[in-house]
Amino acid sequence: MGEVLGKVLVVDDDEVIRQLIAVNLTLEGFEVETATDGQDCLDRVLDVRPDVVTLDVMMPRLDGWVTATRLRTDEETRHIKVLLITARAQEEDKRRGLGLGVDAYLTKPFDPAELIRIVRELAAAGDRSAGLS
Template sequence: MNALPARVLVVEDDEMIRELIRLNLELEGFEVFTAVDGQDCIDRVDHIAPHVVVLDVMMPRLDGWTVAEHLLARRNELACRIVLVTARAQEEDRRHGERIGVDAYMTKPFDPDALVEIVRELLEGEQE
């Protein structure tokens, strides 16, 4: 019997990037949900119960930093891993991500295959 596919929530305000990520993850067999901004993510995360959240940093309503901190504060009940994908490539931004406890940090432009690999590695780490 096959296990259910892992659920990934992609939170990105740029529709083209959101769809690119969604398509690449779906092609790899993940069940993908999308949110258009941070507030949309917060509103839907309990219903979706994602295994991984791929999260843009610069978004309207709620930015990715705020959303990541919210999700991490609820890590025991949500049990999701967080990948930040952002145009903010400064070392201080990367360190901020490490400080708040995100699992991975990718800068735009990014290789979709590399993102899929990071998601896969995070999920494999959960199963160990």
């Protein structure tokens, strides 16, 4: 078993998509935990301590927008890299996500190779910035 590339919390209410993302990232060498919606993510994020959170936008209870905002405004989670994954591809949505401080944006349906590339970059960037503090 090689070196773990980082820890990812995969948040999606669709089990098929959640498993697809989790399996792809696990095979790539990431340690992966999953959450079923934004509230589940917030309940678990401090225990999991991920480097990256992949966050679906359209979810029950707490959507990706609210979840990303809460992750960004909490001192203990604001350093975590956030990748928003959504079926909503409008520029306005991308601007909204970037305005909230999310680190990357991926539109469904997505290419798993693209997902892996983005998560790798975010995990590596988090690594470097962690050394600066």
